[in-house]
Amino acid sequence: MSKDKSQETIPYSILELATVGKGVSVSDTFKNSLKLAQAAEDLGYKRFWLAEHHNMVSIASSATSVLMSHIAGGTKSIRVGSGGIMLPNHSSLIIAEQFSTLAHLYPDRIDLGLGRAPGTDQTTAQAIRPDRMQAVYQFPQELEQIQKYFSKENVNAKVRVPIAEGINLPTYILGSSTDSAHLAAKLGLPYVFASHFAPTHLFEAFEIYRREFKPSKFLKEPKTIACINAIVADSNEEAERISTSMIRMLIGVLTGRLDYMQPPTAMTPDLKAVVENPALQRMMAYAFAGDKAMVSEKTKQFLEDTQADELMVVSHIYDYEDRLKSVTLFAELMKDLNAVPA
Incomplete structure (x- = not known):
């Protein structure tokens, strides 16, 4: 696989939403998230990140830092992080306290990914924090405040987070537009793009x-992470069947009719017709479903096109065993791609 920048291998990671399937309890969903993280650790995945969302029946990762502790406590080496914490929903001081606590509990394993989107609808965002829009505009300042809490130099400040001072806790900027690219570049922080659901500005943002x-x-040269959806199965037909759960979930997002993740079905002509909708096509631009050979080829092309330094994978799959199989096959194809000389 050609790599313009270096001979280094491409790390691969998982973005987890603790997706709740129809008929599956939240408790079992959390248990499955931990089992998946343990498997990912054994398979060579570098990170296991959890995303903050609210007021969605199909996503149970709303208390992100709490769930991170559950995952980190049940694993040994994989990095656990937020993908991300939606900072305008929170106090910078509280986030500094929570994440420095995690970093002490699980040394050299915690990542702090920060974004400015609400992670929910506007009504819920208002309920979370009535002054949220003001906080959105203050995102750069709030982010820098967190970095101050993390610095040893903050020891003489009037407001401190003593357990955070000097902590080893890498910070990442998350984005789905060009605004975040400017900020990440200015602050010299690694940049993660949400191309798994908002790919429109991916290349422009990376270029900026x-x-x-x-x-x-924090960083001597740019570091980029790009996200994709990937569903890998033993055959293209099986992957297509499994992907119907993801497709129905994305349709729910687009129409505002959110529901639990549905069990997979055959790909019907009606569903195929819906998939051709331009809005859904845009959202699924980097949704790769197929056997290992097909997903490997698409992943290879994606990495060559984006020159991303790391790949983060989202897999909306109803059945845990199907998801474990997909995660296993994806790890195999990444190891194969990384083994090919540039």
Whole structure:
């Protein structure tokens, strides 16, 4: 696989939403998330990140830092992080306290990914924090405040998070537009793009980030992570069947009719017709469903096109065993791609 920048292998990671399937309890969903993280650790995945969402019956990762502790406590080496914490929903001081606590509990394993989107609808966002829009505009300042809490130099400040001072806790900027690219570049922080559901500005954002990047004490050169959806099965037909759960979930997002993740069905002509909807096509631009050979080829092309330094994978799959199989096959194809000389 050609790599323009270096001979380094491409790390691969998982973004988890603790997706709740129809007829599956939240408790079992959390148990399955932990089992998946344990399997991912054994399969060579670098990170297991959890995303903050609210007021969605199909997503149970709303208390992100709490669930991170559950995952980190049940694993040994895989990095556990937020993908991300939606900072305008929170106090910077509280996030600094929560994540420095996690970093002490699980040394050198915690990542803090920060975004500015609400992770929910506007009515719920208002319920979370009535002054949220003001906090959105203050996102750069709030982010820098967290970094101050993490610094040893904050020891003489009037407001401190003593357990955070000098902590080893990498911070990542998440985005789905070009605004976040400018900010990540300015602050010299790694940049993660949500191309798994909002791919429109992916290439423009990466170009801006790399062009404007300023080295910092955190990072000497640009670092990018790109996200894809991947469903890998033993055959293309089986992957297509499994993917119907994801397709119905995305339709629910687009129509505002959110529901639990549905069990997979055959790909009907009606569902195929819906998939051709332009809005759904845009959202699924980087949704790869197929056997290992097909997904490998699409993943290889994606990495060559984006020159991403790391790949993060989302898999909306109803059945845990199907998801475990997909995660296993994806790890195999990444190891194969990384083994090919540039």
